[in-house]
Amino acid sequence: MIDPSPSAARDAVARAVDRGDMVTVFGRCTVEYDGRAASTLGPGDRLVVLKPDGTTLVHTDEGHQPVNWQPPGSTHEVDIADDELRIESHRTGPEEHLEVTFESITYVTTVDVSDPEELSLSGTEEDLRERVLAEPALVEPGFEPLATERSTPAGAIDIYGEDADGRAVVVELKRRRVGPDAVGQLDRYVGALTRDLHADREVRGVLVAPSATDRARELLAEKGLEFVALDPTPEK
Template sequence: MGCRESGEDYYKIVNIHIYKNLDELKDLLNKYIYHKDHIIIIVGYMKIIYRGRASSEADYARRLLMIKPDGTLLIHEARGRDPVNWQPPGSICSFGIENQELKLRCQRQQYNEEVIVYFKDLFHIGVAILDVSNFFEVKGVERDIVDQIISTGLPIDRNAKLVGKEISTPHGKIDLVYINNERNIMYIIEVKNEKAGVAAVDQLRRYVEYMKQHSRGRNIIGVLIANGISDEAIKLILTYDFIFLNIRNLRIIKRERKLDTYLKDSSVNSLSS
């Protein structure tokens, strides 16, 4: 397994067939992580282990893995837009060797979460320098929906009062926060101007968990507002006891609804189209 580099400065291919030297490869990949200006792209036969609030394991399979300069980890399979596993910006990633296999460990120390990846075989390794655009801003539907909610009130609780907009957290900015003091409820609102997938629900979950640590005993309810939702994402909505609102018709999947009811109800199924 060699680690000679070839290619232009903005994209280099690591030759993994020249030498069988995992130590050299490990050191090379860690060098790119520590430089904090390269994206590492690996296609290989890998096993994924997650440890944190729960635990899970995905056996060896051919997958694509990316590590971004800000610590983001994304692992993809052949289908679907959303990664099968991921860690957010700020994660600490490092390569090592265990049982004659290359090993990647990405940790979120503050929340005691980690993803461990074992590579039984490697097909491609590349390192790229990409640009960061500073001219993008939220326009159109997403901003319009946020403004509409602010002007007309939260559709699911007209007595709730807006207490915050674009609230900064370690996981990103919460779009809107509403509180109903009489019911002791805090609503965490995440707005997407596209069809929501697993990543959107997981992002909302991270916001809710963060706010629970700072809410002084309030009942925290996550609300996802999006232009449709995938079947995988709606399963998580129901699992986490969140609320989903469809931008197109503001139809609500009630928190008390069960998954089998959702799957049998064609009118609700249309939300994911």
């Protein structure tokens, strides 16, 4: 995208982060960091890179090292503030927050960086959805799908259902290896559905994907969420 509006850039970046794409944004921006120390960069032309593993890099026109960065395991968020694109990266343990605000945007790129062989094996999320609906026991024995694309204030749940004990289950589907962002998305859906249902109704969250990073598995355990390894298409 060349010279996109702030809203167009926000939508493109948000979709790319949700898919697990590599994102680059170049433009005139300010940078604020708060964590182990605090720093501020005034307006300047900079390149921001968001990686699927949660890494954020802010580069200027000098040197090979970023002037600001966040490590793998951070979560990316994007929004509009005062008609400017704002990208935020948050890390816990220790608490660190990086905020980049673009007053002008030269370009946005999003790239699927998965290995082509892995993609040919993993198929699409629709393939994964159809596989789970056809054989719900792949999630777990006794799982019963009740709805797809169930609406919540946090977004649409891929598959909503109940387990063998009658507990509500939120199933989030991803067609490839997942990182911390997918865990955060599932956690938001579980929280939104918990608020929608009766207070005494337990809601479980299950992330279904071919594989997960170590950091994603750590976050799943921390948040009381679950993971099922499943390819969109069975191996032949």
